[in-house]
Amino acid sequence: MAMPAARKMTSLESIYLVELFKGLALTMGHVVKNLFDQNRFVTIEYPDVRKTMAERYRGAHRLLLRPDGKVKCVACMCCPTICPAKCITIIAGEAPDDPAEKFPVEFDIDMLRCIFCGFCVEACPKDAIRMDTRIYEVNAYTRQALIHNKTYMVNLMDGIKPPAEEFYRLNPESAPAGFVSSPSASGAP
Numbered sequence: 001m002a003m004p005a006a007r008k009m010t011s012l013e014s015i016y017l018v019e020l021f022k023g024l025a026l027t028m029g030h031v032v033k034n035l036f037d038q039n040r041f042v043t044i045e046y047p048d049v050r051k052t053m054a055e056r057y058r059g060a061h062r063l064l065l066r067p068d069g070k071v072k073c074v075a076c077m078c079c080p081t082i083c084p085a086k087c088i089t090i091i092a093g094e095a096p097d098d099p100a101e102k103f104p105v106e107f108d109i110d111m112l113r114c115i116f117c118g119f120c121v122e123a124c125p126k127d128a129i130r131m132d133t134r135i136y137e138v139n140a141y142t143r144q145a146l147i148h149n150k151t152y153m154v155n156l157m158d159g160i161k162p163p164a165e166e167f168y169r170l171n172p173e174s175a176p177a178g179f180v181s182s183p184s185a186s187g188a189p
């Protein structure tokens, strides 16, 4: 297919000066509009202001507790089996009060390898693991600190991560169901 011929510039356009001022006027128009209407900003003043993530945004994992304070996880190994990044490590143990039941003695997720696919959440038959925290600040100074363990994931919403708590306090409409800003029961088996 033949390409359309390039439009020939007018003599006024060919000296670029008028076009230059047109561009500047456009930019200054946006600057002035933004000064009077901050809702037009596409940037936010992070970390003082935090982005409200979409309802289905997958944040850092948390482990849920039963009403008796034990972790819901029964160490069935569905999540480490389905995890495509092979970043979940669970060491199972027998529950002291019920030998028929297991619980995770250790439950680690290597966040350096996690691809946030959410398969672990989908695979869990006990609704024991969720990625509804909307915590996107998964960072640390050491690699070891990026291996989230059971205690960390159980307590994630209970003040160990103040930014998340602050975020939910300021954005209660985004808080996961059951979230309370004060520390709650977190005793794992």
Ligand code: SF4
Residues within 6 Å of the ligand: 079, 082, 083, 084, 085, 086, 087, 088, 109, 113, 114, 115, 116, 117, 118, 119, 120, 121
């Ligand atoms: S989100 Fe995906 S990659 Fe990350 S731990 Fe779960 S299954 Fe593995």
Ligand code: SF4
Residues within 6 Å of the ligand: 072, 073, 074, 075, 076, 077, 078, 079, 080, 090, 120, 123, 124, 125, 126, 127, 128, 129
């Ligand atoms: S979190 Fe769910 S899927 Fe993973 S081992 Fe525990 S019960 Fe099984």
